[in-house]
Amino acid sequence: MNKQNKGKLYGVGIGPGDPDLLTLKAVKAIGKADIICVPKSKEQTSTALAIVSEFIDDNACIEYMTFPMSKDVHVRIEARKQNAQLIEKHLNEGKNIAFLTLGDPMLYSTYSYILEYLNTDFEVETIPGIYSFAAISSLLNLPLCKDNDQLSVIGSFDKNASGMLELSDTTVCMKISRYKAQLYDFLTSHPQYKFVMITEAGKEKQQVYNNIEVLKEEVPYFSTAIIKKNKN
Template sequence: MSTAKFYGIGVGVGDPEMLTLKAIRAFKELDVVVLPEAKKAEGSTAYEIAREYLKEGAETLFVEFPMLKSVEARKEFRKRNADMIVEHLKAGKKVGFLTIGDPMTYSTYVYILEYLDGVIPVETIPGISSFSDMSSRFNLPLVMGEESLKVVSLNGETDIVGEINSADNIVFMKVSRNFDKLRAGLEATGNLENIIMVSNCGKETQEINFDLTKMEEEDIPYFTTLILKKGGINQWKKFIS
């Protein structure tokens, strides 16, 4: 029997070639593969990426992190998921939590770490985050020289103009439900032309937009990210196809 260990493993956002050698080495060790999902039985992109490297007989464990309004209800789900994982660890198993993108960047993996005691060894293996994938895919620099970079997950309370004023380059995530306000903020600060907005990045349904003026909030897909480069974006368009 192997010795208990908990892994958080980033698998990138979809392209299996974004896996690191370290992730692949870890896959081969796992007794239990934990796959987070927002809805029950929605399937797992992370599993599709990892499956060819997993050892025969590795167990899969789907854990649900539903987007509930009640903080208490969300915590209850997290606790239940952590308990299931700890049970496997206490049985001496190697358990790996697979995460889209990077495990330390907006991942539910952290909600399991919160419940661990620090005695069972933990190894986190970084992955290519969604914004890093997107910037390389379009040959668009995220941040250069003495500039700053900010990553903002939009919600109803975000002070958009404040965020725009606070950095040289800003990645806005969760754009779909906040599109009108974001566009208004970009217009108010004279930044409408300094952006690229990408929906369903890397998928067959990928859409790239530089001009937001005629778009409607209701048409923006859920997986939409906008990058603002206050130094301008025109000089980089030559590489974006």
């Protein structure tokens, strides 16, 4: 079967959570998809589906895909392979698929793992979405960088994280719930840094915090912080 008879996969970035921040291209891809692939963990329902529900065609099918947040790498890899195989099956049937990703498909996204295991015989189009930290920066009217400022993005706090924070004028901290204690310790010993964190950006539960003491409490999964050097 050639590509003309196969379906097309759209990796659709749907932004941080506000449906108004969906791009026109994302809305079009979602609206013409035969199947909407919705990633979720075993512990969570899908936030992504709620964001785009009004744009889905009435005849489209919803395919939930579980990506377990297991510490066992073999469990994670096996789930990715199985999901990629299921997508290939639908594409071979001529179905167009929209695979939803929060934020942008190329930043900390399950979609990137699908691409890793997907057969290259299929047509794929990736549609960018607005990063959560871009939405937060705009919401707060807080420029990420000016002039010759350096920007870093971290999703964990390994041995290099402290150095990145010290070298960068602005650091975006994603997946904070994984390393909130380490981040708290760093900020406590570096009082010259400004801290702002937003949880559930773009949603009704959105909250803004400026005090690092919040890191000693339970931090929601969808939390992003912006750390800036105080140059005054």
